[in-house]
Amino acid sequence: MSKVLELAKELGAEVIQTHTSWVLLLKDVVYKIKKPVNFGFLDYSTLEKRKEMCYKEVELNRRLCPWVYIGVVPISEVKGKWVIENDENVVEYAVKMRRIPDEAILSNRLDKTTEEDLKKVAKVVADFHVRAKRVDEFGKMEVMKYNTDENFAQTEKYIGITISKEDYDFIKRKTNEFYEKHADIFEKRIKEGRIRDGHGDIRTEHVAFLEEGVCIFDCIEFNDRFRYGDVLNDMCFLSMELEYFGREYLARAYEEEYRRISKDPDFDLMLPFFKCYRAYVRGKVNSFLLDDPNLTQEEKEKAKERATKFFKLARTYAEMIK
Template sequence: MGLIEYLSRDLGAKVVQTHASWVLITPDVVYKIKKPVNFGFLDYSTLEKRKENCQKEVILNRRLCPNIYLGVVPISLVDGRYMLEDDSNVVEYAVKMKRIPEDSLLINRLPRTTQEDVRMVARLLVDFHAKAERRDEWGRLEVMEFNTDENFVQTEKYVGITIEREAYNYIKKRVEEFYTKYEDIFEKRIREGKIRDGHGDIRLEHIAFLKEGVCIFDCIEFNDRFRCGDVINDMCFLSMELDFYSRRDLSEAYEEEYKKLSKDEDFDLLLNFFKSYRAYVRGKVYSFMLDDPQVEDKEKYRDLARKMFALSLEYTKRMP
């Protein structure tokens, strides 16, 4: 019997899979075990790398979610049995977390979420970004160009499937024009300390409203390039998702609060550029699902990708 099958039966746990992890969910705690995979941008191929990334995940996520991440625990194979939190013959590691109630997640409480709720999130993020480590090297123009060029290369095969040629060409052209026109802004952002070690994945499903306050969890630990960058790029992922779910009232309140408290003079200039980038990335990710043989409902992801690319186009048209 394999590790996941054994532990899920032993714990009576529900198992949820992602492309990179197995998540074992019990009534009170969750164990997240990384798969031995290497996707290039993510490398969990050895036990040592999985241990290192588990440790990094706990340290980074405690910044915005201090009470949920309990630590990294070893898993040993002893006399043919897999033993959690045993270090006698370690064969794997897991991140141990308190279970977050499903109804506390922003994605599940969106209909009853208020403007004050998202202002709380904005206040938390302004403080977080102010204290986060400066990572100037990730703010260079060529880094952002690499990210957007990568997106365009990887999505060209989906032209005519999830994005129309006209939209693809327009977004690409406007992004290149933005770089040419505002090249100096990227250097200015670095000088002013606006490039920080952020979260990288501030989405509706990663925000929980708990008794002890707002918790933003599941940050990107596996690749610094996806986590570190401009603070507006970090915060606006949530704006984009709120827009996607037709809660523009919430995204506006969130953006206004962040802008007011951060006193960021480049906010209006950069907001739609970064929102377009975030929507395009999600369109790309949903498009990738069409090539995954394990994904059954291809039409669902085709529709989601089309909607994300359409949103990216809308933001691009609003760019200065």
């Protein structure tokens, strides 16, 4: 950690920490250094693994954001100090990116974003899904049910805290009824080639409007399982978030344009199911923060509010599941 801070100071960079990375922000570029952590679903524990994941992050993100991902650069230790873009004594690697202006990112410009803007995003996402690699085995109903079963098991402890017993039982029942009623749809969608290597995290803070066009960045590189799946499950993360932020009109424009381009015959049936899943996952992730000893009480209260709101949204979608 001290070496990272020393490097940031040398570069005159602002440092932002996530639980998996140190991000060094300069005026025009960003360096992202992975932390030596292992969470089971994510393993950056060795230098070789961090190097591999840096290259994978660049390769995968260039699919939807070719103008931003410059490449992977080495960090060497020279005379006791870290020196970036130096390969004489490599001790770490970083993803080098062009810095995206804050005002270009969708989450920062919701008030000025138009329906036409979201139609452009939908076109980019739909075109990407057609090109993306098929991963048929991840479309099996058993795979999806494993994910939803895991969600319900992991959130049971938050009943009465971030989700009511009634909502928990209702969402769980509607989800499992959907599997019973529509098992054939999952097989049908596999045959139609609708299971692809997607982005995995298309959210408002990962969409930017640049001079070159729409850029969707920061896809999930650390675990293929979280990126592979039904194209509707991939696309609807963004419309769910737009509705969470009260921008239903933008969500509609995005969904309708995607529907028009994809001509997906199961769109109306599958969309509420997948949006319920996405909202529930966000409720779960925010609930987990309540157990983080590194957060202040104020941060935990905010996480609790977000989790409760996401679970309520999941309940709304569950009511639409047929």
